[in-house]
Amino acid sequence: MIITKSTPSVLFFDSGMGGLSVVASVKERLPNLHCHYLFDHAGFPYGEKQEDFLIERVGELLEQAVKLLNIKLIVVACNTASTIVLPHLRHEIKVPIVGVVPAIKPAAVLSKRKIIGLLATPGTIHRQYTQDLIDKFASDCKVLRIGSTKLVELAENYLATGFVDDEEVLKTVKEWVELDKKLQPDVVVLGCTHFPLLKQSLKKALGEITLLDSGDAIGRRVANLIDDFKLESVLETYDVSSYAFYTGSIEAYEKIIRENSFKRYGFTCLQEFKKFVKD
Secondary structure, eight states, X not given: OOOOTTOOEEEEEESXXXXXXXXXXXXHHOTTOOEEEEEOGGGOOOTTSOHHHHHHHHHHHHHHHHHHHTEEEEEEOOHHHHHHHHHXXXXXXXXXXXXXXXXXXXXXXXXXXXXXXXXXXXXXHHOXXXXXXXXXXXXXXXXXXXXXXXXXXXXXXXXXXXXXXXHHHHHHHXXXXXXXXXXXXXXXXXXXXXXXXXHHHHHHHHOSOEEEOSHHHHHHHHHHHHHHTTOGGGGSOTTSOOEEEEOSOOOHHHHHHHHHHHHHTTOOEEEEHHHHHHO
């Protein structure tokens, strides 16, 4: 593995592999984007972690990554982390940082029934940041909330195996499905980057409901920042490999499965971040 100071890159960061849904959205706009991916397997899942823990942990990991990988722009492809750590990161790390927040604003505009569903991790569901978004952009809407870490696990399993347990997905959103039609949300915000990976299964469970995520908005934001900060060189490194890194320990067989998933998104290999730091 050769990563040099002449290889400026965008870093996508998540607690797991769900941020690959954001990678896909960004690369639809910027197919030649050179990027790396770092996921905090040792800290997974983030949805139930304490705020102080996440602020310290995410800050430390990203500071290391910026120095070692010559990162010029960071995408925190995790709703839970974004709702907590962005102000701290922007104070400590002097590169542009893009976060992912629940698409409450466009959902409120689209909803004809003025009933919105927010499907996210428990942490995102209960965070004040999320409530502030609702108060600011959806004060005229009723917002129904479901917090789930099970869907995160199902999405990770889908990336590894290609299989989604539709019955488990249905169980997660059953309380909405069982509502009288006129009381159901007509727009559901996927407030975790893992959840767009389960769109087909969620559509089966929820029926004729619009599903919204932040992927397209993130793609536009990254493209604008690259232009605003004159980061053209990020797009010129076509022959440089993109790498995925993880923290913690992954068994050999599982690592092979995960590595194959990353290769489908254009990442050359999967390596433990700690070992790379030591090297």
